[in-house]
Amino acid sequence: MRSTNKRAMRFLLPVAIALLVSGCGNQAGTHAVKEREPAPVAVGTLVPVRTSGEAGGREVLLVPASSVFRNGELAGVLVVGNDQRITRRWIRIGRIVKGDVVVLGGVDKGELVVGEYNPELGEGVTVIKSPKKTEEAESK
Numbered sequence: 001m002r003s004t005n006k007r008a009m010r011f012l013l014p015v016a017i018a019l020l021v022s023g024c025g026n027q028a029g030t031h032a033v034k035e036r037e038p039a040p041v042a043v044g045t046l047v048p049v050r051t052s053g054e055a056g057g058r059e060v061l062l063v064p065a066s067s068v069f070r071n072g073e074l075a076g077v078l079v080v081g082n083d084q085r086i087t088r089r090w091i092r093i094g095r096i097v098k099g100d101v102v103v104l105g106g107v108d109k110g111e112l113v114v115g116e117y118n119p120e121l122g123e124g125v126t127v128i129k130s131p132k133k134t135e136e137a138e139s140k
Contacts, residue, residue, distance in 0.1 A: 040126040045115030046080055049107045052097070061109060062100040068093065069117040078114040078121055079107065086114070086125045 047067065051059040067077050068091070079089045091106030107113070114121060121127070 038125065040084070040128045041121060042128045043080075043114050043118070043121070046112045046127075047115045049103065049109055049111045049113060051109050052100075060094070061103040061107065062097065063091075063103055063107070063113055064115055065096055065099055065101050066116045067113045068101050069119070077107065078117065080112045080114065080127055084126050084128075086121055086123060086127060088123050 047064055050062050052062050053059055063077055068075055069077070074090055075093045076088055076090045079087045081087060089106055092104040094102035094104050096102075114127075
């Protein structure tokens with residue numbers, strides 16, 4: 001019986017060490033394959049959040065009505081950060097003024113929003129700006 005135990009130990013010990021070194025269980029190894037990022041998506045227009053003065057001397061933030069999307073009672077815009085990635089941002093909206101929506105909270109002046117909402121543009125998607133169209137939008 002003793003020789004059987006010794007044989008089993010000689011077999012099991014290297015197997016146990018190999019399992020410990022490799023990380024055991026079903027966990028992924030340290031050589032995980034990096035997922036390929038989707039190709040950047042071109043957007044028609046990126047528009048900066050801008051301000052406009054009101055009769056009371058107060059400034060309000062404005063975004064184009066076409067950039068605002070709804071999900072039930074929530075309203076949002078797609079903001080493009082310095083890394084050219086889209087972030088869905090929930091905003092509080094006010095009234096509509098000449099095709100623009102007054103934003104009461106959720107974005108800051110100068111941030112870039114996608115000019116026309118496209119449901120296919122999701123969180124984290126990289127966009128390609130069209131400099132000409134973006135400059136035209138900024139000059140308005």
